[in-house]
Amino acid sequence: MASIYIHIPYCKKACYYCNFHFSTTLHSMSEMILSICKEIQLRSTYLPKNEIIESIYFGGGTPSLLNDEQLSEILQTVRNQYNIAENAEVTLEANPDDIQKNKLAFWKSIGINRFSLGVQSFQNEDLVWMNRAHNSQQSLQSIKDIQEAGFENITIDLIYGTPTLSDENWEKNIETAIQLNIPHLSCYALTVEEGTALDKMIAQHKKENTDPDKQARHFEYLMQRLKTAGFDHYEVSNFGKPGFHSRHNSAYWQGKKYIGIGPSAHSFNGNSRQWNIANNAKYIQTLSNNEIPFEIENLTPHQQLEEYIMTSLRTMEGLNLQLITENWGENSVQRIEKLAKKFLDNELMIKQNGYLILTDKGFLLADGIAADFF
Known part of the structure; x- marks a missing residue:
């Protein structure tokens, strides 16, 4: 069993804590899609022919910004090149403000069966502090729309330990997720990466730094509360109800093989690890010559x-x-x-x-x- 991760390098609004620099524009996305599809074809021999793909994950960036034709083209190319399990988990990362009812129907029709929603917080103060494009109401509405469209397998991202997030509001975030019947949560302590906008603003005293003690309190409460709510803490940052553990996340931690497609994506086949160049223009240019721009490390x-x-x-x-x-x-x-x-x-x-x-x-x-x- 193996997994495929497809990295879509486009985001309409970078968060302060994000260390990625998305230079691809929607105008040039068509070139990127062609390159991604070409890489999928060229990588068809990376795994043995009999290897079954149990998980396909569209991440980024914001893959939900792709139009219907672009998303269909990538998914069909994957199906043409690999042996996909009949019950494969097919995840689409999305931001709450990108969810539209007509899009949901289309995504379901092409085989998307799991959503990873970048909620981050149900408190507007935190979302403003993180420079997110959506608000709390959009998060609540998007979850409702996804569930009403017939999707049960939903995960949301929550970030804890931000300066604006009090202990009380962190508890409210978790309770909101439980009450919404979300079966999987990925929860991360805010980390300040070198070179990000947040790192610079903290250095200039324009933003308050994180508090390790607060982050520890939030994590301890998270573990205790979700355990009583019936979640398995199956990986440090991931909590899922029985039957809803992410196959894609689990593949990483169980040492299974995976292929990464797109700029900066990583791959692992058990014996070596390789990663694609991060520069979007160079990625497109190299693939136009039927070559994959990657580095490799034999373990x-x-x-x-x-x-x-x-x-x-x-x-x-x-x-x-x-x-x-x-x-x-x-x-x-x-x-x-x-x-x-x-x-x-x-x-x-x-x-x-x-x-x-x-x-x-x-x-x-x-x-x-x-x-x-x-």
């Missing part, structure tokens, strides 16, 4: 083990010690168990049925704990 056994540690520790299943024995040897397991002792003693991790699993306390420090094993 050593040691790097493969580190990747497995990093990804597995982010999941509810945890790190499989038997799997490590089979693939990397008994010495690796002994070293990992020795390093794990302090996390077990501090109740950041438990050992259960041959797996090392982070506790809720451990999830707060997941990346740091994983790095300690490297």
Whole structure:
């Protein structure tokens, strides 16, 4: 089983915290679509012919801004080149202000069966602070429209730990999602990336910086409340009700193969990782010569083990010690168990049925704990 990610490099309004620079305009999008379709065709041998695609994910950017013909062309090209599972999860990222009833009917007709909606917050003050294009009412209406169109598989993004988001309003955001019967949430602490507009404004004291203590409080409440609401915390940032875990997200954390299509998209086939050039103009120009502009890194056994540690520790299943024995040897397991002792003693991790699993306390420090094993 494998997944395909299609990156659409267009966004009508960049958020302050976004580190992407979308130079593609709607006027030049037709060239980008041709290039993306050509890359799909050229990449048809990246996976074995019998590999089944269980997930197709349109991300970006804002792929919901594509017109009907453009989206259909990409999806049909994928179906022509790959063996798509009959019940494949086909996700479309969208912003609340891009949802229209007539578009919903079309998206459903071409096989879109899951929506990832960039809500970020149900509080208008937060949306203004993040420079989002939509407001809270548009979020509520878009969710209602999606559900009335017959889509059950919906995920929304929420961001916590922003200076404008109080503990009370964070709790309101979560309650709103629960009351709306959203079956999946992806929740992220606001991070200030170097070079973004937000980073510059904080340096100039035009924006308040984030508070790590507040972010920790928000994350702890998030874990507790969603657990009581019937959600599985199946990955550090992802919460899903049974039957609604994202197949696409899970593929990354389970070390499955995936293909990334479009500028800056990454691919992984188990032995190597490759990534496309980020520059849109160069991406289009190179593909016009029937070449894919990418760099590649062949992973050593040691790097493969580190990747497995990093990804597995982010999941509810945890790190499989038997799997490590089979693939990397008994010495690796002994070293990992020795390093794990302090996390077990501090109740950041438990050992259960041959797996090392982070506790809720451990999830707060997941990346740091994983790095300690490297």
